[in-house]
Each structure stands twice: as structure tokens, then as C-alpha cells.
Amino acid sequence: MLRYLNAGESHGKGLMGIIEGLPSNLYIDIKFINNELKRRQRGYGRGKRMDIEKDNIDILAGVRGSYTIGSPLSLYIENKDYENWEEKMKSIGKIDEEIITKPRPGHGDFAGAIKYRQNDIRNILERASARETAMRVAVGAIAKLILKEFNIEVYSYVTGIGDIEDSKEHSLEEIAEADNSSIRVLDKEMEDRIIKKIDECKLKGDTLGGSFKVVAKNIPIGLGSYSHWDRKLDGKLAQGLMSLQGIKAVEIGEAIISAKNFGSTVHDQLYYDDGYYRETNNAGGIEAGISNGENIELKGYMKPIPSLRIPLKSIDMKTKEEFLAHKERADVCAVPSASIVAESTLAWIIASEIIIKFGGDSIEEMKFNYDKYSNYIKTR
């Protein structure tokens, strides 16, 4: 069983993560992890903060001489701007700062302040912030390193920003090029239109949401299970994706179109030619909660960023007076970043399932067990 906890506020000292249950002898490629962090920070339409951050991973425990040793792995991403925030954010001692009493629509401010009995909404927004996803990406990078040992690759691309959508099918080769676009789309003409839209939106002080796909290939048949509701792979993936900041809908395969079509056109027929194969993948690689050997395909739908320059009506929780929530400088669109974080989420869940299915305490043992199973599949 693989698990992790993470901690850290947006403007605190940094972000921490502890991963427990990793196999030993996993090679930890620090450049790879840092590159993943960098991929999250890019994206046209992001604001200035991305420049300040330049996230870097620090491994505090669980790795020795570049390999895991069976101990919990501890990760740290320092907040390089912390000195400017120390007076506002210090953990111990009295903080003499004006408190925030004005909740912003679309954020956790209002419900969080009530739940945790906070008068100062900063105590909510610091943790509810998507800043936390940097650690999720680091954790996901470790998961990707596990997956690499089994030749499993995870990709993603942006399928839409605002009302500009890409409904074409794309090959994995095309999808693998998504990082070449500053907004991670696969169509050059679409990229131009979206960038124009982002620029216009920025001028107006508005924000945009959108959608993205995440795809994993070389998934072994048999991850997850129909046997109990909380073992279903699709359920776990839905939870993982929906738990990302701003994500409000999750789709597996071609779910939304399939819901409108006839059964005779939806279900992926099975063929055999020295191995089973399918010609379609409407199911997104999962039938009855189990991976069926096809690519796993997920789509996430993200709401527009809730911090914008155009004012939104809200209520000061102290005075009960109406005010206009707005932000002078803000990101316009975070969909490209979200697609990277979603890769991490998918990687984490698949890695967790691989550990459940193949057991083992070391990478070597896991691979022996995996190979044995792969050979067995060839006999079915």
C-alpha cells in the first residue's frame, strides 16, 4: 500500500511531502523530478509568481546514493520568497497584520472560515491554494519513476480553453508533443486562437477554464477490480482528478458522447491476432472498474480561475457589508498547469495499483512478479 501526506501553505516556508510504502532500489532521478516541477510552472496565461518560484526538490530522507532504501521518502520544496512573507506567515509568535475578512466567490474562503472558525481568511486561502499541487507533482514524479520500470508512460494535453475546443482524436505520438505548445494544445491554429483569447481576456480582467486529457499507455490488464466498489480503478481515478483545485468534472474515455449513443456503437469490440486487441477505446481502458489493457484515458474539466480583476459581489464576514472581490494581477488560465498535475495524479494511482497487484518490497521483486504475470497473460 502506497500513501502520502503533504503539507505547506502557499506563502509559508515551503511544501513538504512524505511518501510511505515505496519499493526499495528505485532509482531517483532528481533532474526528472525538477523538470516535472518546471513543466507545472510553465503555461501561457500564468502570472508573475511562476518566475519567483522556480521550484526545486530537496530529498530529505528515504533515498541514499540515488536509490530508495525501503524507508519513507521525504520531499521538500522551499518557498524562495518566504523572507518577504515571514512577518505575515510565521508559525510561532504573534502576527501583527490586518486580517482578511472578505471571502472571494469560487474559493474556499467562506466555507473554510466557518468550518475552521477562522476570523482571518488568510488561514484558509493559504492552504486551499493550488500552490499545493507543486508537491503533488513531485510525488507524481516519484510515481512516474516507478511506472518507467514497467514501461508505463503518462501523457496529457489541453483539449480546450474557454469555448475553443479540440474534439479530434490524437495519436500518442502527437500527444507526446504537447509540451511544445505554451498552452499544451496539439493544433497550431487552435493555439493561436486560444492565445488571442487569453490576451483579450487578460485585458478585460477576466479568466478562463477549459479541459484536458490525460493518457497512460502500457497499462497491464487487471488493475483495480469490480469486486468491491472502493477497489474500482475508475472510482479512484475520479477521486484523484476531482480533488485537484478547479476540476469540477471527470470523464473516462468517451463517456459523454457514449451516453448519447446506442450500445451497438459504443462498446469496444474484441479481436485477436497473436494477442487480443481492440480497434476503439470508448471505455478509456477500463471496463467494470478494471484496466483492460487499452490506454487509460481521462478528461478533466476545469472552472475558470476564481481570482479575477472584474469584481464579484461578496460579503465581508465581519461587517456583513457587501464588497466587490477582485484582484489586480492574476493568472488568466491554469488549464495547462492542471494537465501536468493531472498526469501526476494518474501516475500516482497507477503506481499504487501496481504495488497492490504485484506486491514485492523492491523494484526487482516487483518486476519478477510483473514479468511472470505478463507471461501468463500471453497464455490466455
Add this chain to the structure above:
Amino acid sequence: MLRYLNAGESHGKGLMGIIEGLPSNLYIDIKFINNELKRRQRGYGRGKRMDIEKDNIDILAGVRGSYTIGSPLSLYIENKDYENWEEKMKSIGKIDEEIITKPRPGHGDFAGAIKYRQNDIRNILERASARETAMRVAVGAIAKLILKEFNIEVYSYVTGIGDIEDSKEHSLEEIAEADNSSIRVLDKEMEDRIIKKIDECKLKGDTLGGSFKVVAKNIPIGLGSYSHWDRKLDGKLAQGLMSLQGIKAVEIGEAIISAKNFGSTVHDQLYYDDGYYRETNNAGGIEAGISNGENIELKGYMKPIPSLRIPLKSIDMKTKEEFLAHKERADVCAVPSASIVAESTLAWIIASEIIIKFGGDSIEEMKFNYDKYSNYIKTR
């Protein structure tokens, strides 16, 4: 912490469930539970089996004199047709039946047979079947009885079958009438068109999917949390809904439209008039993974039933020869049933969260704690 396990095959002796962590002194209304089971079994477009089943709940433990006593609650739904299946399904002794080696596209047959090393696909399909959801409805009915103590109500209706969709907004009063329609839609004209479509589909031997909404009202502010990814209410709901047979996409509030719109139009502004309120609920009652006091609104998208009369190509796993998967008599559409099961899922998750937030070992204690919190909210 509330949890349950369930067991039972489609044509086995019956379905069992054990719920652990219930408060004591909860009144168990057996008629209510049976009525919920009946609601699941109805629905135009269902096949003959619904008549055989006539599910009835039997409470084996955990309730005495109609009230829970703090012990685990055990539920049983007998399969009334078991005597006709005993030779095929008996737990102990040798079974002399022809084995099933032909996996049906869209089912768990293929991946399940490989995962669990079964030559007889019956061993997969019996558990992967949606028959299991009868127990989920019973478990959900217990959850609804908890929710009633806090005046929380759960509703659902069908928003589309095939390409006939209802995109109107409906009041809770309208939604509460969904059971009056044999397909649980809210629009009479739409109902007629859908029934016609189902009839045509039946003639052709095809099947239909669709979509539904589930809504819960009187949800207290503060269930779930942004503080850690696996505490997010939206993530838990997404897992719950996605784990239902046939559900392939989950949407919270107006997620899919919101992803295309500008931030200035999406986020639900906050007002105050002797209490906070909103005029829109695009967020579906959840911001940053926490309930914000508005109605919780979920939408599920269901694929067409994968058993149909029109043949689908597949491969016999024993001979590796192609065959045509089809079923002589089958349901055409299970969306109305799925909407009932989804109510149960939502009820279960909300009840679990209420127990986490308000603690307590008895309904009385939970209510004291809940009332105290409700009064506190009035002061914010």
C-alpha cells in the same frame, strides 16, 4: 468513521451488507428501505428480471426493537430465484455446468477472467453485475435515515436518455416529482419521446445510456475539506458515483458549461440578508472541496447497457475464435435505476461526513453537536 462491505453474486443465494460505525438510537424504518429497493427496480425499459426479484430487506443484526444499538448492522436481500440457479451457483461441491468462455465487450468479462485466472467467465459476471447495487440502495437507505434526522433530503431525476436531453433548470419541487415518471424525467413531452425511443431501440435490439442529476438539500456548511486531497468532498462524491456500474463521467454543478465560460459569469456571488445566500449554484454546493451550504448537485453519465441483441464482435478466450456476443432478452436502458442508486451513494457519503464532523455515538449526541454548530453559523 462509517464503512460498509457488501457481498453477493447476481444469481447466488442473496446479497449481504454489513455497515459498521452507525450511531445508536437511529430509527430503522423497514418500509422506507423496502420502498427504496422498489424504486430501484422500477423503470421503463427494464427487462423481466425485475419482476422475479421483488427485493425485500432482512435485518440480521445491529437493530433491536426498530432502533440501532451501536452494533454493526447486517442486511440481507434473498435471491428469490436461487433454487433455479443452485446447480449452477452452489458454493460448495462440484458444479457440472458448461463454462462460459466468451467475454462480452463493455463488461468486465475479459479483464476479470485474466485478473482472477478464471476459465469460467460466470465467475466474473456474477459479481460484476449491477445486481449488487440493490445492496447499495439498502445501505443508502440507512444513510438516508441518518440524513432525515438532520433534515437533509436527497433527490434525483433523469436528465437524458440517448440523445434526448433535458437541459432546463428545475426546482426541487419539480425534481421531487421524478418518481411519477416511469423513466424519472420531469418533462411530459420528453417522457413521451424517450419512451418511443426506448420502444424503437428494443425492436432493433439495441440499448441506451443517458444521464441523471442527484441533488441534496440542507447540507451544512463545512463537510469535506481542502486541507488534504483525500478529504475533499467532491473527490469522494466523484469516486462514489464513478464506482456505479455503467457510470463513466461525473460532473459537479455546472462544470462542463463553466469550463467554457468566463470566470466573471461562473462563480457564485455571495449575498447577505439576515443570513448568507447565493443566487446561483454553478459550483454545485462545493467550493475547494467543502460544502458551502448550497444544494449539492451531481450529474452522472451512463454508457448504454453492454448486453444487447445486436451482435458485437468478440473472441472466445478458449478457442481464440471470433464470435458474436449478444443476448436474446435484455434491458434497454438502466438510467432511471442508476439515478436511484446514485441517490444512495450521495446519501452514504454525506452521512459519513456528518459522522466525521459531528462525532457522537448516538443520534442524540450527534444532534446536540449539530445544533450547536448550526447556532454558531448564525453568528458568522
Add this chain to the structure above:
Amino acid sequence: MLRYLNAGESHGKGLMGIIEGLPSNLYIDIKFINNELKRRQRGYGRGKRMDIEKDNIDILAGVRGSYTIGSPLSLYIENKDYENWEEKMKSIGKIDEEIITKPRPGHGDFAGAIKYRQNDIRNILERASARETAMRVAVGAIAKLILKEFNIEVYSYVTGIGDIEDSKEHSLEEIAEADNSSIRVLDKEMEDRIIKKIDECKLKGDTLGGSFKVVAKNIPIGLGSYSHWDRKLDGKLAQGLMSLQGIKAVEIGEAIISAKNFGSTVHDQLYYDDGYYRETNNAGGIEAGISNGENIELKGYMKPIPSLRIPLKSIDMKTKEEFLAHKERADVCAVPSASIVAESTLAWIIASEIIIKFGGDSIEEMKFNYDKYSNYIKTR
């Protein structure tokens, strides 16, 4: 991950259990399970109820043709005396029976009645009763069937009843004979003395506790882990054993003597002769929370049965008046039974760990993985 829930009151309809996470293709030997239930019911010093019960297992789901199929397994033990208790215990409808307001010292009556806000202490004692352990034995029997596939055997014997104690070391061959004694001791002379003591105790209306050992052999090296506190095998075993009714202390290996001795005499030295071995096992087969390949040895200490004929002072919770708690007919000693239940607990935990370490969804796959690991160990 293996898990189970159980339910059932002492005088209710019966006991239920659901086991989730079992590998497929495990042979379910029903006679073996029933024999385990019988072993629990025997034991000199037990009262009359054992005769009424004659527990029999009914498998309701998860097994087909005598083999597991990957589904949750559901177990049921009917209470054959239920018709005599129906009026007192029925789940639905009004119960017109005098309520019990007198808590018995040493039972959960007092604290349970307060926790669960029950005026009728029957609602507490019915579930707190050790009757529940019959289902634990059934669940443990399933676990033993898994262990048999890996040649792991679990034994137990009684090491003391009252102040008559057996401090000798015994070989596994001797321990395997424990069932030949009506009180599961290994020494004939000791047996006679204990039976005499039980008889005397019965005359006086008093009760006895004692202690027992549970031993498992052929445990693979590497179950559990030091890497995180909640992965430690000794911790899990301690929880399992301590959770049995009446057990108040748990000892691994020769812990209590070792605490008094010098380090130079306590730690089990390591030798090699075409394989590693030890000449002592003071550690009880576990070092740093990991199985080290030696026999796992646990000892449980049981308090005397708290229902006795000699009166104990207590307070009527309704009237606040003192009364004398006593029981006309009671068991004198339950240590032999407890030793059987403890076997089940140990078997369950080891089976769970085997599933974590070796993964796999079927017995075949688990065994392949296990064999591979066993071969690897020979190279270390």
C-alpha cells in the same frame, strides 16, 4: 489488502462476516471451517450454551464450486436458539421486555450504556459478548486455508489457568497435540491439577483466567516492516490479540523474562549451515517488526470470566442503588477457547501480510511470487 467486517449479537439471529480481498481459486474446505468452530466450542469449564450452539458455517457468497472466485466472501452462523429469543431480540417492532439497568463489573455494560446512550444494558452486552468470536474463528479458518497453500501452520496451547502454569519449552510436535487435552494443556499432571481447580472453582461460584501461547511455523522472512510504525508485524499482532474478549496482555517471544536479563543472553545469535538458522528464539520470530524466519510466538493473558456466581458490588444505573451482580450458571474458564480464537487472529494477520507482500489476485499468482522470493532468499 485483506479486510473483514463482522456483525451479530449473542442472542440474535446469527453472526455474519464479509471478507473482502481474498485471492481467487482458494479451495474452501467446509469441514475444516466447521471443525475450527467446534474446536472453539470445546473446553472443560465451559457452560451449557456450548451444547445448544453447535455452530455451523453457511457460505452465502464469494465461493462457487468450492473455490473462491475473487468476490467478497460472506459467512453466516445461524443462532439455533433464536426462536427462544425472538421476542427479546427482534430487530423490527416493539419489544416488551423488562430492561436491564444493572451493569456487571468487568463487562462493557457500564461504559457501553453511557457511550451509546442505552437504558437497556442488553443492547450493550449482546454485542460485547465473546459469542462474536465464533465468526472470528470462521474468518480465521479461511485465513488458515490461505496459509496452508504456503505450508504455514498455526498452533496453540494453554500455558496456564489460574496460578497453575506451564513454563516449560515445548516442541511443535508436542504443541500440535494440545487438542487432545480438554483444557488444551500439554502436561497430563498439570491437566489433572487444573481440572481439579476448575471443579473447586465451580463449586465456589468463582471463575479463572490464564494464559496461552500461539505459534506459527514456516513464516517467510520479511513480513511486516520497521519502516513505519503501523507496518510493524508485532504491533499488528498485539492489536489483534488484545482485541479478543478478556485478553489484557500480549507478549511476543520471551519478552517478560528478556526484560529482566542481560542483552548478552537475550538476542538470538545467527548461524549458517547451508542456510541461516538460530538456536534460540527469544524474539518470537520478529526483529524490528519484521518476521525473521523463526516461528512466530505470541502469548496472551486472559482475565477471569467476569460473570460469576459470587456476587460483585455494582450500581443500578436507573436507581443508583447498590446491587450484587451475579450469575446463576456460568462458565468457569474460557482460556482454552480463547487460545483457538487467538490462532484465528494470528492466521488472519499473517494471511493479510502475505497478500500485501506477494500481491496477486489468485492463489496461483501468489504462489508463483512466493516461490520466486523463496528462491531468492536461498541466494542471500
Add this chain to the structure above:
Amino acid sequence: MLRYLNAGESHGKGLMGIIEGLPSNLYIDIKFINNELKRRQRGYGRGKRMDIEKDNIDILAGVRGSYTIGSPLSLYIENKDYENWEEKMKSIGKIDEEIITKPRPGHGDFAGAIKYRQNDIRNILERASARETAMRVAVGAIAKLILKEFNIEVYSYVTGIGDIEDSKEHSLEEIAEADNSSIRVLDKEMEDRIIKKIDECKLKGDTLGGSFKVVAKNIPIGLGSYSHWDRKLDGKLAQGLMSLQGIKAVEIGEAIISAKNFGSTVHDQLYYDDGYYRETNNAGGIEAGISNGENIELKGYMKPIPSLRIPLKSIDMKTKEEFLAHKERADVCAVPSASIVAESTLAWIIASEIIIKFGGDSIEEMKFNYDKYSNYIKTR
């Protein structure tokens, strides 16, 4: 639900912990935490390392202005000696150090090296080391801060070192003075004898184990439950204590003596005088897995430290040759330290149970719920 993960090797950069599920508005007394760390480091018979360490807590997240804010709390204890270990322990890059192939009896070296496929036993011993307990004490200190809000206090003292044992009963007032003794015993004459024994032992190069008691007062009635095996408070406490390095037996109340006595003398009779009370507490505050309002009393038995100067026979895992395991400078006895760590474990489990029972997201809400329950108890 309260949970934590910790990480860190003995000679790595430091120790980390993340606690998730804490209530907001808990005052974090940093001096108190550091004092707890200091208490762990004291104790006659400890070696030199304690001087180097001088542990200090650093709070990285989850606390702002000295109060928790509902976010996960992150703790860090820097290893002040790390620069001297960097070459041996660095996480990334090649390590050019001789590997350790000689497992020490009584440690996790042998089983760990096999489980995690490590040729270098350093990769095992670094994490299996009791150094990790420093973080457990920090985590436990946070738990104690929660308990203080409910007037729950936790104490401990050493009941024996080697064969010198204290079997007297002590009042809480006496126990509260344990820190005044360098070995945390309550009897001056016994202290002298033990110190002499430790000194002699040190000369011989041997080590000592022993036992200790941990006691908690003001525990509310009703923590834990008999209703399911894994809810039992005694089971949870047994797991917690047994998971500490070196602890091999756990006793609740007077379990071992009670197992030898008659029921008529063991069970704690119940009295009433403007409130329920007992005159004895053989049950150690727990009946049927529920706290009964009496002090919770646990005893742990610790084996002698397995690193000693007197050589122990073992096998080099590379050459298969016998060698003599020994250590030039070592602690003689760690029982006083272990008693402090055990306090932390008890505090953690009780705090977790309080959060389960009283729910709430803030200290204020928890206290309201707790007070309501306390008042209810007065009516029973």
C-alpha cells in the same frame, strides 16, 4: 480522523513528520514540544550521542501565529551532526563507502536486508534505529497539547530495569515526580541499586532492558468500542506500544496478576456517591475495549539494547562466515527514554479517539461537544 507519517534516517539530514486532521485553533507551545524532546534524550545509561543531538523542533507548516489553522502540520528535527555523515548518507549521487554486510542479532539487519534486497545493511539500520522515536515524541507532544484542552494528563515511570523491579502501587502524585530521577524510577533506594547495576553492566559491556508504566488521567468514559474488533481501545494501545523499538510485551492494568487470580478478586466493583467510582483499577481503565473513566494504565516490557560490547555470534551475509557482532561504545539501557516515547504513543491514541468521538474542526467546537457529553454523563 487523525493520522501522521514520519520519515528520516538515524544519520540523515533530519526527521520529518506530517500530522493531518488536527483541529484548528490549537495553541502550539514550542517550548513544551522541545522540553518533551529533551525528556526523551535524558536518562542514565544513555551514550554520548544524546549530547550531540540536542533535538529542536522546527514547524514548517500548519501553524500560524502559534495556532493551528486546519492545515496539515509539518515538523522537522534537524540532525546537527549531518555534515559528518553527508558522504555516507547523501540522498543523491554515488556513495563510496564500504558496505555493511554483517547483521547484528536482535536488530532488523538480517530480515530487513533480505526483505528490501539490500547488500548494504546501513540501508536497514538507519531507519530501523530508535532515532525515529524523536519524531514520535514531537508528534505526541502535539497530541498532549490537544489533551490539555480536555484536562487529560499523561504520566510514566520506570517499573524495572533488569531484575530490579518496583511492584508497589504509586499515586499519580508520586508518578508525576518521575522526571526527578535520572532513570525515572519512584524509589530512591531502587534508583541507587539500578544505577549501580547499570555501571556494572557498562563495565562488562552488557546491556539491560526493563519495564515501565504509562498512565493517563481524566479520560472520558466511552473512548473506543466493543462493537468491532478494530475499534477497541486496548487493541489500539497495544499496537501503539508494541510498535516502539525494543518493546516486546504490553499489559493493560494488572493483566498478568489478574490472569492468575480468581474472578471474585479481579473485577473492579462499581460504587456511587454523587457520581460513579471504583476502588480498584485492575482493568487499567478499559472494559470491553472502552474507556470506563478510570485512569488508563499500560505497562511495556523492553528487551535489552541489542548493540553491546560483549560479542554475539552472527553471519556475514556476503561471505557466509561467522563473525562476532559487537559495538565499542553503546548505551546500556534505554528504558527511561522508552517510557517517554510511550507517553507520546498513549497521548496520540487518546487524542485520535477524542477527535473521533467529539468530532469538530476547531478546538472550540470539540470542547462544546465534549462539555455537552460531560454534562450528559452526570445524568446517567
